[in-house]
Amino acid sequence: MSRVQLSGKDILEKDxxxxxxxYxxxxVDEFLDTIIQDYDALNQEVERLxxxxxxxxxxxAEQTRTRSAQPNPQVNYDVLKRLSNLEKAVFGKKFADSES
Structure with missing residues (x-):
C-alpha cells in the first residue's frame, strides 16, 4: 500500500x-471540507478491512490446523478395504480367511 501523504488535519489547515x-x-473551503470527510471515511474503511x-x-490458520489434526476415518476405511482386497488377490482367499 502506498504511503498516505496528507491527513484530514493537513487538508483542513492548508492555507x-x-x-x-x-478562486x-x-x-474552496467547502470543497476541502467534503474532501476531509471522504478522506476520513476512506481511512476508517481501510482500518476496518x-x-x-x-x-x-x-x-x-485455525481451520487448517484443525483439519490437519483430525484424521479422516473414511479414508482410513477405504485404505483398509483396498489392502484386504489386495491380500485376497495376492495370497488367495485362504490367507484372508485365516486372518479374520
Whole structure:
C-alpha cells in the first residue's frame, strides 16, 4: 500500500495564497471540507478491512490446523478395504480367511 501523504488535519489547515483573479475562498473551503470527510471515511474503511483481513487469516490458520489434526476415518476405511482386497488377490482367499 502506498504511503498516505496528507491527513484530514493537513487538508483542513492548508492555507492558499489569494490572487487578484483567484478562486472563491468559501467554495474552496467547502470543497476541502467534503474532501476531509471522504478522506476520513476512506481511512476508517481501510482500518476496518485490515482488521477483517487479519481476522480471516487467523480463522483460516485455525481451520487448517484443525483439519490437519483430525484424521479422516473414511479414508482410513477405504485404505483398509483396498489392502484386504489386495491380500485376497495376492495370497488367495485362504490367507484372508485365516486372518479374520
Amino acid at each position: 492558499f495564497k489569494t490572487a487578484m483573479r483567484g 472563491n475562498q468559501e467554495e 485490515q482488521q477483517e483481513n487479519e481476522r480471516l487469516r487467523k480463522t483460516s
